[in-house]
Amino acid sequence: MDNMNDILILGIETSCDETSAAVVKNGRFVLSNEIFSQIDIHKAYGGVVPEIASRSHVEKIDMVVAAAMEKAGLTFADLDAIAVTYGPGLVGALLVGLNYAKGLSFSAGLPLVGVNHIRGHISANFIDTDLEPPFVCLVVSGGHTTLLHMDSYDKIEILGETRDDAAGEAFDKVARALDLPYPGGLMLDRLSVEGSVNIPFPQAFLEDGTLDFSFSGLKSAVLNYLNKMRLTNQPVNYADVAASFQNAVVSVLTAKTMQACERTGSNVLALAGGVSCNSGLRASITDACAKRGIKLYMPPTVLCTDNAAMIAAAGFYQYKRGAVSPLELNAAPRIEIL
Numbered sequence: 001m002d003n004m005n006d007i008l009i010l011g012i013e014t015s016c017d018e019t020s021a022a023v024v025k026n027g028r029f030v031l032s033n034e035i036f037s038q039i040d041i042h043k044a045y046g047g048v049v050p051e052i053a054s055r056s057h058v059e060k061i062d063m064v065v066a067a068a069m070e071k072a073g074l075t076f077a078d079l080d081a082i083a084v085t086y087g088p089g090l091v092g093a094l095l096v097g098l099n100y101a102k103g104l105s106f107s108a109g110l111p112l113v114g115v116n117h118i119r120g121h122i123s124a125n126f127i128d129t130d131l132e133p134p135f136v137c138l139v140v141s142g143g144h145t146t147l148l149h150m151d152s153y154d155k156i157e158i159l160g161e162t163r164d165d166a167a168g169e170a171f172d173k174v175a176r177a178l179d180l181p182y183p184g185g186l187m188l189d190r191l192s193v194e195g196s197v198n199i200p201f202p203q204a205f206l207e208d209g210t211l212d213f214s215f216s217g218l219k220s221a222v223l224n225y226l227n228k229m230r231l232t233n234q235p236v237n238y239a240d241v242a243a244s245f246q247n248a249v250v251s252v253l254t255a256k257t258m259q260a261c262e263r264t265g266s267n268v269l270a271l272a273g274g275v276s277c278n279s280g281l282r283a284s285i286t287d288a289c290a291k292r293g294i295k296l297y298m299p300p301t302v303l304c305t306d307n308a309a310m311i312a313a314a315g316f317y318q319y320k321r322g323a324v325s326p327l328e329l330n331a332a333p334r335i336e337i338l
């Protein structure tokens with residue numbers, strides 16, 4: 001039974017190619033988490049087509065929100081606030097969810113809480129767990145590769161980030177070069193399981209001490225390798241390429257994440273973002289944390305990729321500290337985490 005003091009938040013997420021709505025209680029307990037994935041729609045084009053994504057969000061949002069409310073067994077009058085992703089992401093896609101949330105906020109008389117998508121990814125770690133700040137978090141998504149220290153629910157300190165491609169971007173580009181269908185990262189992960197790590201692709205550790213990342217050199221090295229092999233008519237074992245590439249990414253991510261824990265003296269680590277679904281990364285980080293006695297939080301894969309439950313979870317902590325948004329809130333396709 002919900003009691004009077006429970007805070008119920010409807011989350012809405014439309015920043016890329018998932019239309020999602022969720023109801024989360026007290027930032028931790030998921031009452032519903034409806035996700036309509038557009039994968040089948042974009043597959044024919046080999047990637048997300050922004051205009052098609054926006055249209056599909058418009059078509060589905062009503063149904064997805066209604067389903068989330070129905071599964072939670074609630075009416076809008078039971079809610080305390082509406083949390084919605086306002087950036088970063090595709091501007092047209094963001095606007096669909098944001099305007100829907102604004103309309104609902106106005107008509108139902110509920111506060112609007114604009115949530116940064118990346119803070120949403122981090123907050124997936126609060127769902128069904130006892131995790132509380134401070135902790136170190138590795139954010140690895142399609143657009144971000146960032147090591148950060150979460151000082152409090154509000155305050156974040158960036159420890160390092162990618163200087164060029166995000167890890168997910170590198171996965172998607174290499175997957176494309178290996179003729180894998182969209183969504184590339186997941187397909188590459190599956191293929192890598194069948195291969196061996198036997199091609200020495202470069203791992204960019206950069207100059208001594210930095211917790212920054214760089215993946216564009218690795219991506220180019222894989223593309224150059226494939227071109228060279230094709231031009232000289234040598235056979236290429238795609239599974240070995242996938243395994244060797246994935247290993248190179250995972251090695252750097254693991255090493256720097258452990259350095260981040262060491263430097264901050266933190267023995268609590270959380271993973272966030274779509275790439276944290278990666279089987280190699282999960283295994284490597286689990287192993288490294290076990291060796292060092294670091295407590296590791298990894299959301300289940302459905303909460304690592306885009307979903308509205310994580311947005312409602314982030315929205316809960318913002319709502320609690322009074323960080324509600326005006327109805328003038330605009331979509332912000334390029335905002336950073338801070």
Ligand code: KG4
Nearest residue numbers: 141142143168185186189274275278305306
């Ligand atoms: O966090 P996310 O769902 O969306 C963004 O906010 O960007 O992340 C999507 C990224 C894509 O680049 C996708 O290829 C990657 O996460 N991804 C994976 C895996 N599953 C999703 N990358 C590697 N291995 C996976 N299993």
Ligand code: ZN
Nearest residue numbers: 141274305306
């Ligand atoms: Zn995301």
